[in-house]
Amino acid sequence: MLAAYTELKNAQKVKNFLVAKKLTHPDYLVVKELGYIYFPIVKKMKVPKAKVVNTKFKFPKKEKHATIDELLKGKLTAKEMKLIPRSLEVVGKIMVLEVPDELKKKEKLIAQAYLKQNHNIETVVKKDKIHSGEFRLRKVKILAGKRSKETIHFENGVKIKLDLEKTYFSARSANERLRIARLVKPKEEVLVMFSGAAPFPLVIAKNSSAKLIYGIEMNSLAHQYALTNVSLNRLDSRVAIFNGDVRDLLPKVRKKFDRISMPLPKTGDQFLGLALKKIKDNGVVHLYDFLSEAEFAVVAKNIREICKKNKKRCRILRKVKCGQFSPSVYRVCFDIKILRK
Numbered sequence: 001m002l003a004a005y006t007e008l009k010n011a012q013k014v015k016n017f018l019v020a021k022k023l024t025h026p027d028y029l030v031v032k033e034l035g036y037i038y039f040p041i042v043k044k045m046k047v048p049k050a051k052v053v054n055t056k057f058k059f060p061k062k063e064k065h066a067t068i069d070e071l072l073k074g075k076l077t078a079k080e081m082k083l084i085p086r087s088l089e090v091v092g093k094i095m096v097l098e099v100p101d102e103l104k105k106k107e108k109l110i111a112q113a114y115l116k117q118n119h120n121i122e123t124v125v126k127k128d129k130i131h132s133g134e135f136r137l138r139k140v141k142i143l144a145g146k147r148s149k150e151t152i153h154f155e156n157g158v159k160i161k162l163d164l165e166k167t168y169f170s171a172r173s174a175n176e177r178l179r180i181a182r183l184v185k186p187k188e189e190v191l192v193m194f195s196g197a198a199p200f201p202l203v204i205a206k207n208s209s210a211k212l213i214y215g216i217e218m219n220s221l222a223h224q225y226a227l228t229n230v231s232l233n234r235l236d237s238r239v240a241i242f243n244g245d246v247r248d249l250l251p252k253v254r255k256k257f258d259r260i261s262m263p264l265p266k267t268g269d270q271f272l273g274l275a276l277k278k279i280k281d282n283g284v285v286h287l288y289d290f291l292s293e294a295e296f297a298v299v300a301k302n303i304r305e306i307c308k309k310n311k312k313r314c315r316i317l318r319k320v321k322c323g324q325f326s327p328s329v330y331r332v333c334f335d336i337k338i339l340r341k
Ligand SMILES: C[S@@+](CC[C@H](N)C(=O)[O-])C[C@H]1O[C@@H](n2cnc3c(N)ncnc32)[C@H](O)[C@@H]1O
Pocket: 134, 135, 136, 168, 169, 170, 173, 193, 194, 195, 196, 197, 198, 199, 200, 216, 217, 218, 219, 222, 244, 245, 246, 247, 263, 264, 265
């Protein structure tokens, strides 16, 4: 079989080249032998830092996992096959499906197929109701696998333990959490209002040189997970989490912050006045909302008015689309610099 081989120290460079040129063989795995690595390839071609040879090696075959369509073929009608949920959320070892009503009778069959296909998944659930209420909780129904709604999710270098029904959590916001962490400058003091199971405080602590991060959350069960998570990630010296309503707790907090994150779309703006009392001059507030493009300007105007009412000058640095709520509605973050008066 044709193979490109190189010394182990060049392996990554050669691999990148082969992948970029679509030369890697889809059916076989690499072989490592006596300090060299052999990549099975599909075509003879000059490869920088490697030699191309026709080897007698027996390359191990890649294990092929059946696709979800292959696993369900013959069990669902052609019309039903088209409705199989494809946009999946994975939280730790739990897969969350959105099953359309038309597939209700086949939902367990579909969940079993997903379980069989994904070896890292222990439980498959379906969203029963969307996030609602003050605590933004959702109901899920276990369809297949282990009967547990608690899991540990790995993200941006941290572990987040949570129960899908007891605390809000969205795995899809991982990039946004990292974006905020990367904006944090050394020694910043950061407040996360509405901290939930503490994903924002943890990711910021792990991925920045913030001096300290406060989180405030009023759902006691979410707060318990947050405390567990701070210890689990050994971040106790820089992250402090408080249980209560920000309206009661925040006025009692003596310090002001360089940065305040407000991950409470839909009603977050009602708390902007409160945040403005606790932000340092030239600090930044991250305010989240669910909006269509047409609504961006209206909300920006509202933000400026709230700032004016609170005797603050502000500059909206950027509006970041950081998720999709529905086809035309985005999860949007307004990064707002609060200027010296
Ligand atoms: C959309 S969730 C975000 C949770 C977490 N930051 C995350 O990203 O996973 C909003 C959280 O705010 C909490 N919350 C709502 N109103 C609050 C208030 N007045 N004071 C403190 N927490 C509040 C809810 O219980 C919920 O956990």
